[in-house]
Amino acid sequence: MTLAQPPVAPAPVPRRMPAPESHDLLGLVRDLIRREIRPVAAEEEAAGTFPRELFSRLSATGLLALPYPERFGGGDQPYEVYLQVLEELGAARLTVGLGVSVHTLACHALAAFGTDEQRAWHLPQMLGGGLLGAYCLSEPQSGSDAAGLRTRARREGDEWVLSGTKAWITHGGIADFYTVLARTGGEGPRGVTAFLVPGGARGLTAAAPERKMGMGGSPTAQLHFDEVRVADARRIGEEGQGFAIAMAALDSGRLGIAACAVGVAQAALDEALAFTTGRRQFGRPVADFQGLRFMLADMATQIEAGRALYLAAARLRDAGEPFGQQAAMAKLFCTDMAMRVTTDAVQLLGGYGYTADFPVERYLREAKVLQIVEGTNQIQRAVIARHLVGPEQR
Template sequence: MPDHAAQPVERRLPTEEARDLLGLVRELIQREIRPTAAEEEEAGRFPRDLFRLLSDAGLLGLPYGEEFGGGGQPYEVYLQVLEELAAARLTVGLGVSVHTLACHALAAYGTKDQQAARLPAMLGGGLLGAYCLSEPASGSDAAAMTTKAVRDGDDWVLTGTKAWITHGGIADFYTVLARTGAPGARGITAFLVPGDAPGISAAAPERKMGMKGSPTSQVHFDGVRIPDAARIGDEGQGFSIALAALDAGRLGISACAMGVAQSALDEALAFTTDRRQFGRPLADFQGLRFMLADMATAIEAGRALYLSAARRRDAGLPFAKEAAMAKLFCTDAAMKVTTDAVQLLGGYGYTADFPAERYMREAKVLQIVEGTNQIQRVVIARHLAGPETPR
């Protein structure tokens, strides 16, 4: 059964340009994404041609500067576009978020020469990026990474394995964090590595419970040689670059979560309005009406939270705490909303003939990626009460 086409979310956008942009995005979604989303996800197909189309339309570089081919849009606008994409198909919305994350290091910390040489192709040249931070033995404790980059004359030689990499094996470029110095956060450096560099290989994609159309895999770097010009920022600056990227990336995950939750609510509302039991629509029963009301309230609250954090970012204000709060709240809310949507559809909700079960499976990963929600609580608490007392 195709996804229910609901009324578009009413959005407050800051400019006429942004309103026109959203209209074009909605047309593209209705034409290119929504009609085949369920079928493509069930088949586990990644829409590589669609990402080229998104690149041609300027949607892979929205929050970056126009001087290098970006869209020059504030995060407030970019995130609402991202939510619309994720509502149609999470593989697409999350893929755009990951690509944006992969571009962040170069856009924010690269030299002008590096940016001029690489950013136009990354932002609007049809390329697709991936972000390599986690490893098989270092997920939440990212500073414990063991992937190494060793100086060899004017080059660096990368060796190690990264894990849980969205677009692993198909990306055109990887932003890679690797150890160049002593143990700990201060010994990490960022690099921009071409996807076709000799020595890069990918393991078979992970077999996931959701987002089957988005490849996630380990990526191996076996003596990958790159020039020093591929280094982003100073030696030892990589971990702070990674954290800055994650702050922004968490807002992307928040927007994706609200997109999935909104689709689940739309589906539940359509079903309970149309389905009749005991001579009247399910939506007439107070217990079910209250569930719908709670779902809608959680979505509006999450949307307001991520947009508030985005506006802080756009204003140049600190937003790390607010980004962690948004990621925590929005993804927990998405899990609750999608679970309730399955419940409201009853037995139908548990079948793959309706999209509610897919939304529930997809929502789960959003509580894990780009910092688990337990890590978000650690981040928030540190901002409130300071670092934990050393043991």
């Protein structure tokens, strides 16, 4: 296959105007992206480099703490604003956007269900002390069937002893703390309890990172718990409450994935617009051909629909209203949309889109994982249907 030299891309297409309350914050985030994230994103992803120092800076500037209370070191920002920040980070580099979302998810259990003493002791360091978190629910034999987890915790005096294996853990092996769901009682969701486990706990080891088709800079690994001892003071919530805690966290986490998906899709559209308006074929810009113009119009419309959906769900959450159904809808729609948009972006760039010289092939590979994490999109459909017609009859 012989390709001509790629055209010089014009200036980036202007982005939407942020909501007034997030204008200054998003300006700071975009400046950080321009200086520190975008220039090295392609190189570090190709090399499989995790930007640990960047996450320390994000922590120091408060960007790992946005939706949590100020009294515990959080930013006291509405979820609507936090998600817009995630979208920007996801557009620049999904490893960063998804990493912030996972860290926020890992803090949720303690912030929402911990005691006042636990929150005062742990949250300031978790939110602004340079620490990085991970969330441990999935296991090799229980991905979508989260209630079937087998990692066990038995009580010995004032300690719990954890044994088992967790799988598909983002930041596995490099996190400073893990929110871990383990079985303390009988089978099913009522026998699960949540724990806050230090990353350096004795008996906790990580397997080699998974070899993935995308997000090479974000480590994903199994974690092995070999008689890991955790003080009862690190138990979150009541015994047997862990599954409810996990599901509450996932409702919020799904919105984070939706926002990241919109970011990836927006980045792909921006690249496709720059290419098709700058490249000429048959004496005119490629973007002048009606078939391609319609593709671009459809891509932009789908992105705006996804953005509106995740923001609407965030407003429900900010108002204290139920939002689980809308979170599942947002995760489902936005991630399926990102897959379509990134596929079309590769097509619009033609042969260039299939090369690593342009980022759209990376966006396509990254979009795929978003249809899987935080509950596959088949699970999202089951969640939505359950809200509509009730539990399945067995």
